[in-house]
Amino acid sequence: MSTIPSLDQALADTAGHGPLVEALSTLFEASPILQEHLAPQVAKTLQSQIVASYSDLIDLTLDTIQSGWDDNLKAQFIEGHPRIGEVNNLSHLSSKEQAAVATPPEVLARLGHLNACYGYRYPGLRYITFVNGRSRAAIMEEMEDVLGIPRSLSATDPVVESIGQVEVGSEAWKTELERAVGDVGKIAKSRLRALGVE
Incomplete structure (x- = not known):
């Protein structure tokens, strides 16, 4: 705890x-x-x-x-947060937030692939989202939407290099960075409530 x-x-x-x-x-x-x-x-x-x-x-x-x-x-700073779908070396609160139990292995495999796709599209960034009690399967679909790729449970489709890449420092890259920092703030406020602290 x-x-x-x-x-x-x-x-x-x-x-x-x-x-x-x-x-x-x-x-x-x-x-x-x-x-x-x-x-x-x-x-x-x-x-x-x-x-x-x-x-x-x-x-x-x-x-x-x-x-x-x-x-x-x-x-x-956002690299300090674990990737969505990681199951090892998580803090107690991250494990609880990501619902570390009862996630099907194919969802974890897909999330691993989506993390690779995201890292390719946005070099130097890690996908961060305010989970807010959602399942890893729901986050998987959110990541697919962000990446503009079809729903799937494939751990290899699409090929990582096929999804396109945004330039570091471009408006799209900066927008994604700022969104991630904002979501880290939402996570922190949620953790505060979970700890029963004001």
Whole structure:
């Protein structure tokens, strides 16, 4: 079971290396970019901002990312989240969110292929979506829609290189990056509710 430090403990972490990192890692997933860049930046911002709730802290964190980070840092941040359909090395909350039990193997195989297709279409990005209680099969269909490919349970169709590629930094690539960052924020708010914290 996941826990989170008290808000007072997180806010008192002026260096961004202790309870604040722990809190942000619980809400956003632990990653090197979170530990090395995000938490220290949020800690610095907290010295001049009033935060009354964890929801406020999530908003401040997202604002730090959206207003102060370049696309490369944002892409590294979303890489901290597991791919849809992964079943190993998931945090407790990711496992719960992705409904790790009772997913047919053919759906997991298809999701693996769709992740490869998505990574080819959007170089340097990982598909992130706010699952919101939906099954992996439902997310599989969402990914097919995003990629513009027919419904299937094939683990090999279409050929990855056949789906087309968008240029890194193009409007389509940036739109997908910003959507992913926004969904990470929705996931964090959902995790907060699941933890029973305000």
